[in-house]
């Protein structure tokens with residue numbers, strides 16, 4: 001146990017929860033969350049609609065802080081962080097939001113580059129890195145397209161590219177294949193599996209049990225289930 005607000009120096013976890021809970025006002029959504037997301041791990045988060053998956057992911061990427069218990073990000077207690085600390089922590093996280101939003105007046109290329117520019121980390125290699133990244137997600141031919149011109153699958157792959165341009169240690173994805181047909185969902189999953197093989201920790205909220213089954217053929221994924229405010233590890237009978 002680390003004292004409140006402190007840093008766990010030898011902690012290996014990317015994200016850690018200790019008896020954490022969350023309430024919106026009087027409404028307690030989550031409680032008793034204890035979890036370690038270690039480097040290179042692969043977690044799915046499932047559970048019924050309204051169970052608190054998005055709320056939990058928001059705590060993971062420090063958009064929300066626990067109302068009780070503790071959350072540590074790369075060994076640092078979220079409770080002790082100011083805005084600058086959170087911005088620095090976020091540079092180590094790639095986030096795919098449920099409804100990925102882009103700036104519609106900027107090209108796909110500029111949208112994906114934005115997190116690097118905003119964090120002041122764009123340099124002479126960034127254009128080449130972006131070209132490589134666009135190729136990797138299969139969007140090199142769409143680089144100059146505007147976001148409204150993209151298909152759902154293209155948007156999700158663009159969201160993934162934008163999430164990883166900052167070379168994060170962990171990728172947090174909220175329903176990354178939500179509106180995609182199976183072929184496209186599988187494509188996005190393959191990219192996430194590949195990132196995991198490169199050592200990134202992956203945390204995905206999804207309703208799609210087929211996606212979980214498909215991933216389990218390739219990676220040692222742990223499946224967490226949120227229901228009635230509590231988190232459990234799902235059985236193997238998926």
Ligand SMILES: Nc1ncnc2c1ncn2[C@@H]1O[C@H](COP(=O)(O)OP(=O)(O)OP(=O)(O)O)[C@@H](O)[C@H]1O
Pocket residue numbers: 024029047048049050051052053054055056
């Ligand atoms: N900003 C908010 N203020 C108050 N209540 C909220 C807020 N955001 C979410 N909730 C409520 O918290 C509960 C959990 O919502 P959350 O979006 O985390 O669930 P979810 O498991 O991600 O759902 P879904 O699978 O439908 O996306 C729901 O009852 C929701 O109505």
